[in-house]
Amino acid sequence: MTSENPSAWLRLQGIHKRFGPTHALKGVDLELVGGEVLALIGENGAGKSTLVKTLTGVHQPDEGRIELGGQPVRFARAQDAQAAGIVAVHQETVMFEELSAAENIFIGRQPMRRLGPLSFIDWARMNTEAQTVLDQVGAGFAATTPVKQLSLAQRHLIEIARALSQKARVVILDEPTAALSQAEIRDFYGLVRGLKAQGVAVLFITHKFDEIFAVADRYVVLRDGASVGHGRIADAREGELVKLMAGREIEKIYPHIPRRAGEVVLEVQGLSHPTEFDGLGFSLRAGEILGFYGLVGAGRSEAMLALMGLNPLARGQIRVAGKALKVREPADAIAAGLAYVPEERQRQGGILDFSVRHNITLAGLAGPVTNAASLARGPWLSKARESALAGSMITRLHIKTESQDTPLSGLSGGNQQKVVIAKWLGLNPRIVILDEPTKGIDVGAKQAVYQLIAEMVAQGLAVILVSSELPEVMHLAHRTVVMRRGRMVATYEQGQADAETIVAAASGVEPEALHQHVLEMAA
Amino acid sequence: MSLSSHFHTRRREWLLAAIIVLIVLAVGWRAPVFLSWRNVLDIGNDSAILVILVMGQMLVLLTRGVDLSVASNLALTGMLCALAARAWPGMPLPALLLMACVVGALLGAVNGWLIMRFSLPPIVVTLGTLSAYRGATFVASGGAWISDHEIHPLIKGLPREDWLGLPALIWFALGVLLVSAYLLRWRREGRELYAYGGNPHAALYAGIPVRQRLVMAYTFSGLLAGLAGLLWVGRYSIAFTELASGYELTVIAACVIGGVSIGGGVGTIAGALLGVLFIGVINGALPVIQVSPFWQQAIAGAVILISVVLNARADRTQGRQILETPQGAQA
Numbered sequence: 060m061t062s063e064n065p066s067a068w069l070r071l072q073g074i075h076k077r078f079g080p081t082h083a084l085k086g087v088d089l090e091l092v093g094g095e096v097l098a099l100i101g102e103n104g105a106g107k108s109t110l111v112k113t114l115t116g117v118h119q120p121d122e123g124r125i126e127l128g129g130q131p132v133r134f135a136r137a138q139d140a141q142a143a144g145i146v147a148v149h150q151e152t153v154m155f156e157e158l159s160a161a162e163n164i165f166i167g168r169q170p171m172r173r174l175g176p177l178s179f180i181d182w183a184r185m186n187t188e189a190q191t192v193l194d195q196v197g198a199g200f201a202a203t204t205p206v207k208q209l210s211l212a213q214r215h216l217i218e219i220a221r222a223l224s225q226k227a228r229v230v231i232l233d234e235p236t237a238a239l240s241q242a243e244i245r246d247f248y249g250l251v252r253g254l255k256a257q258g259v260a261v262l263f264i265t266h267k268f269d270e271i272f273a274v275a276d277r278y279v280v281l282r283d284g285a286s287v288g289h290g291r292i293a294d295a296r297e298g299e300l301v302k303l304m305a306g307r308e309i310e311k312i313y314p315h316i317p318r319r320a321g322e323v324v325l326e327v328q329g330l331s332h333p334t335e336f337d338g339l340g341f342s343l344r345a346g347e348i349l350g351f352y353g354l355v356g357a358g359r360s361e362a363m364l365a366l367m368g369l370n371p372l373a374r375g376q377i378r379v380a381g382k383a384l385k386v387r388e389p390a391d392a393i394a395a396g397l398a399y400v401p402e403e404r405q406r407q408g409g410i411l412d413f414s415v416r417h418n419i420t421l422a423g424l425a426g427p428v429t430n431a432a433s434l435a436r437g438p439w440l441s442k443a444r445e446s447a448l449a450g451s452m453i454t455r456l457h458i459k460t461e462s463q464d465t466p467l468s469g470l471s472g473g474n475q476q477k478v479v480i481a482k483w484l485g486l487n488p489r490i491v492i493l494d495e496p497t498k499g500i501d502v503g504a505k506q507a508v509y510q511l512i513a514e515m516v517a518q519g520l521a522v523i524l525v526s527s528e529l530p531e532v533m534h535l536a537h538r539t540v541v542m543r544r545g546r547m548v549a550t551y552e553q554g555q556a557d558a559e560t561i562v563a564a565a566s567g568v569e570p571e572a573l574h575q576h577v578l579e580m581a582a
Numbered sequence: 583m584s585l586s587s588h589f590h591t592r593r594r595e596w597l598l599a600a601i602i603v604l605i606v607l608a609v610g611w612r613a614p615v616f617l618s619w620r621n622v623l624d625i626g627n628d629s630a631i632l633v634i635l636v637m638g639q640m641l642v643l644l645t646r647g648v649d650l651s652v653a654s655n656l657a658l659t660g661m662l663c664a665l666a667a668r669a670w671p672g673m674p675l676p677a678l679l680l681m682a683c684v685v686g687a688l689l690g691a692v693n694g695w696l697i698m699r700f701s702l703p704p705i706v707v708t709l710g711t712l713s714a715y716r717g718a719t720f721v722a723s724g725g726a727w728i729s730d731h732e733i734h735p736l737i738k739g740l741p742r743e744d745w746l747g748l749p750a751l752i753w754f755a756l757g758v759l760l761v762s763a764y765l766l767r768w769r770r771e772g773r774e775l776y777a778y779g780g781n782p783h784a785a786l787y788a789g790i791p792v793r794q795r796l797v798m799a800y801t802f803s804g805l806l807a808g809l810a811g812l813l814w815v816g817r818y819s820i821a822f823t824e825l826a827s828g829y830e831l832t833v834i835a836a837c838v839i840g841g842v843s844i845g846g847g848v849g850t851i852a853g854a855l856l857g858v859l860f861i862g863v864i865n866g867a868l869p870v871i872q873v874s875p876f877w878q879q880a881i882a883g884a885v886i887l888i889s890v891v892l893n894a895r896a897d898r899t900q901g902r903q904i905l906e907t908p909q910g911a912q913a
Contacts (some may be wrong), residue, residue, distance in 0.1 A: 409781070417773065
């Protein structure tokens, strides 16, 4: 953004950031003005989080200027940015569960009271001051409430209250609505307008267009680490923004995967859980991709865990290739030919201390699966056979690793994801469940994963694709199940529904009502 | 990456080995008797029982757990074996060995079952059984000592046997080392213990029977504690309630010195063995260089702390290296 806005409070010019050979930010310009909401739009991997980390002093830019109220600044540490009044609220809030809201707001800077040589935490003052800022953001709970009793939306309020109590001049909201319900989102819009009214500059990061049009004044589009467009929301059209965000490569990113529907391999009926999901039923054929779309927290992952025997309270009938399957533990599901690539790669998928080879062969060890026996020679594990399996997978999935002995922690995010997928492909499964397979990886790695999905389908595997990325589901899935609050609310054949219809089904708002709502919010 | 990381883990073990050699040479220079074959065998004998216990403890530590009950298990099993041999003097040695292993394994399995069945923290469960097993030793013996002349000659004789020029205790330790190496390197069960300790969620998702593996680790630790109990009673020719009291801390210290991570998932047999030798050499050296007995324990403790601090520092530099490498490895 080259237009010199004299009232800009925070100005970024030509910010570059490299991580080794990865050029994460390639010249980003943006300006934040007090009392304005700037929407930062971009796909996953566009560099949004790197930019936020640069703004908040976690990363230091390799090139470029940051100006604060006209003065060039350099944030060496996160504390520097905080002291300058820049506060970020993240989508996954980190809080001290056992402490009260007030304690979380004042953590590390509790008001003290002196009594002779001793000083004490001034609890009364802390609670009063916390209550004041909590009331300011419209929180309907007491400052003394323990955080563990509060919902995610309420935790966001605490974060924002903390920002206000620190006299923040810039508040960065990093996809804060990802896990909120419609009603909570509406309250949230009110809160953002409240911040504006107090003269705070807000940087609002999201990829949901209804939100952008509801609360933002201006926008900046980030793609592949560079700002590719900016302007006033009042002058913008959704179609333009989508084009800017995805670039012209959208057809290239998502391959067309032909359906080769064969036998029915999976039938699920009446899959229910006391609190998480109810009455799920669907079937899946070999050579078919079934998409599961919904907002975060719609119960999709929970249902998949139930298929794998990791959700002990779930009930329902599962048939694999016509045979009833009782899953008591993951080994049962694996033996029947199911494979689950979990959402949280680092927490649930790979073992960072293990070598690439041992990660790939891990599921094969666990048996009882057809291939498991082949990893051992009699009572001894055979290194030769493990190497052969790992080697074939590294070639097949084009995993970039120095050697099979490299620890998983030494690989990039996209390659770690491939290793986790390789672990399952080694078992020759019939049904592969991919839960958010492209979360947090860059566009190049995404394409590699899509290519892999195409190969799996070509080989006659059945694929379940759980994703919160609407274009991913729309372009790849042959059929898409939409879930909302633990129930299946719609099923669409590929090309049968447009983005608006699917989002409306997932959020529970009729398309017309959604528009109406957006107009109201914008007014 | 792989080469440097292997070099790094190995380097730590080489470093520990070098320190041990250095201590041995330094002490041997001050007091040549320290280098005599007799003294080497003494240290080997003293370390043998510790090796047996450390192998069991290591398996448990790999699963992010800890077994505090090993010394109590050792005392209870040792006492029960001594009582049984006194009551039925006709018991053959294999029956005594079997009894020690079975009783120990059962006591260990109780730990594993409680941890698995009720999802309790291992430190709490084994702290409880530490007391319970010690109390049971008191109940079984009525608080009385079984002294030298009441210990069955077979039990007393076992640690004093020499096979192929090496004391029987060292053969037992070697056997346990081999079995552990087989389990950890060439069996899927062992790999799965590392996997569970490295990332419990990933292990569960990969279909590893996590509960069975946990019970297995504690049972194995108990079995080895039981075996150690029989050998301990034989070596010291006595069984009483306070037998090996507090020894679980030495066992855990040896593991930690040898680089077995309390956080789970990390540790090698070679490292753990070096940890045992380190403790054995320190304990053997202090009396030889005429450190006052009053000071010995404090000095041994200080040396252990120093080595743990050095280990922790090595871990931190290793952490830094891992962060740099993925950038180079990225495409």
